[in-house]
Amino acid sequence: MVNQNDVAKWLQEVEHPAKGDKNLIELGMVENIEIEEGKVTVTIGFAKHRDPLAEYLIGSAKAAIIRNAPQGTQIEIKSIIKNEAAPKKKGLDLGEEELANVKHIIGIASGKGGVGKSTVSVNLAVALARLGYKVGLADADVYGPSVPKMTATEGLMPDAMQEGEKEIIMPLEKYGVKWMSIGYFARPEQALIWRGPMACNALKQMILQVRWGELDFLLIDMPPGTGDIHISLVHDIPLKGAVIVSTPQDVALADVEKGVNMFRNESVNKPIFGLVENMAWFTPEEHPDEKYYIFGREGGVKMAEKYNIPLLGQIPIVQSIRECGDAGEPAALSSRPDGLAFLALAEKLAANLN
Numbered sequence: 001m002v003n004q005n006d007v008a009k010w011l012q013e014v015e016h017p018a019k020g021d022k023n024l025i026e027l028g029m030v031e032n033i034e035i036e037e038g039k040v041t042v043t044i045g046f047a048k049h050r051d052p053l054a055e056y057l058i059g060s061a062k063a064a065i066i067r068n069a070p071q072g073t074q075i076e077i078k079s080i081i082k083n084e085a086a087p088k089k090k091g092l093d094l095g096e097e098e099l100a101n102v103k104h105i106i107g108i109a110s111g112k113g114g115v116g117k118s119t120v121s122v123n124l125a126v127a128l129a130r131l132g133y134k135v136g137l138a139d140a141d142v143y144g145p146s147v148p149k150m151t152a153t154e155g156l157m158p159d160a161m162q163e164g165e166k167e168i169i170m171p172l173e174k175y176g177v178k179w180m181s182i183g184y185f186a187r188p189e190q191a192l193i194w195r196g197p198m199a200c201n202a203l204k205q206m207i208l209q210v211r212w213g214e215l216d217f218l219l220i221d222m223p224p225g226t227g228d229i230h231i232s233l234v235h236d237i238p239l240k241g242a243v244i245v246s247t248p249q250d251v252a253l254a255d256v257e258k259g260v261n262m263f264r265n266e267s268v269n270k271p272i273f274g275l276v277e278n279m280a281w282f283t284p285e286e287h288p289d290e291k292y293y294i295f296g297r298e299g300g301v302k303m304a305e306k307y308n309i310p311l312l313g314q315i316p317i318v319q320s321i322r323e324c325g326d327a328g329e330p331a332a333l334s335s336r337p338d339g340l341a342f343l344a345l346a347e348k349l350a351a352n353l354n
């Protein structure tokens with residue numbers, strides 16, 4: 001049977017990224033551990049009224065217990081605010097002040113995973129910046145953040161500051177773009193095992209608590225699928241609309257349909273500014289005129305027609321796009337054909353919006 005000491009030991013695996021990686025126990029943040037008939041209840045005390053890392057730490061504490069406890073153990077993590085002087089409010093109460101000077105907030109979505117949403121988001125952001133727009137990108141993939149790696153900003157820690165009751169996070173700046181990702185607060189090897197509401201709150205913080213300043217575009221790299229987090233996002237963030245990414249493959253296209261419906265259903269009703277057909281064809285470097293339609297031909301084009309969405313562009317499979325992604329130097333920085341393809345995409349999106 002699990003005892004309090006076991007749980008305390010497991011909680012030492014949870015480090016606070018903003019406190020020199022000291023763990024929850026060392027920091028004296030664990031207020032109480034209760035064990036009762038197969039259920040572990042942990043209470044964590046936070047000093048600040050709105051610790052931007054609260055959701056993250058709660059999720060990580062839960063993950064640490066899941067990793068170590070016998071299967072079937074029920075786990076509850078409670079949080080309390082130690083600074084009682086701060087007025088108590090229910091839930092997460094974030095305004096939209098930080099988005100007041102952002103012109104267009106655009107979700108980059110797809111039904112299916114792995115179609116290149118993050119690649120397109122990062123490159124589109126860089127390309128828009130190259131065109132002279134003020135751009136930010138929020139990585140909303142709280143389960144598998146990829147922006148830190150794709151921009152070689154891993155390991156950097158965004159600054160945070162307290163303003164009255166509010167904790168504000170400063171985005172990182174690189175390649176002329178402001179970046180924010182939950183990946184800056186979590187360790188890459190730490191699986192983010194978060195339940196729906198927790199993930200939704202963390203995500204909202206990554207958008208609403210960030211000092212974006214004046215922006216023409218704030219792109220939101222959405223996680224794959226059409227689950228809770230998407231619904232929460234389309235309801236709580238003042239999205240102007242969406243861009244859908246798909247490959248030409250039939251299965252991917254069936255998922256596109258779900259993605260489209262998510263934005264077009266009555267309660268959401270947000271416009272879709274365009275569809276990007278990614279991995280449209282493969283061109284070997286040594287034969288630049290040849291096109292091989294590995295995932296089928298023009299599936300995205302047909303889908304755009306069927307759903308009456310403008311086709312923003314087709315991006316081929318190019319080895320350098322993946323290599324640049326892995327190296328953290330987005331292909332859109334270059335003036336090679338792949339770089340130019342992303343610039344054309346950016347131009348078209350800006351034109352569709354203006």
Ligand SMILES: Nc1ncnc2c1ncn2[C@@H]1O[C@H](COP(=O)(O)OP(=O)(O)OP(=O)(O)O)[C@@H](O)[C@H]1O
Nearest residue numbers: 113114115116117118119224316317318321322325
């Ligand atoms: N046009 C392309 N040419 C070559 N490689 C690509 C291209 N688009 C994406 N990739 C590669 O495919 C992989 C998946 O891309 P990416 O991570 O952008 O997809 P995603 O839709 O964001 O995935 P997830 O659903 O996991 O968030 C990455 O390794 C990326 O470098």
Ligand SMILES: [Mg+2]
Nearest residue numbers: 117118141146
């Ligand atoms: Mg992604």
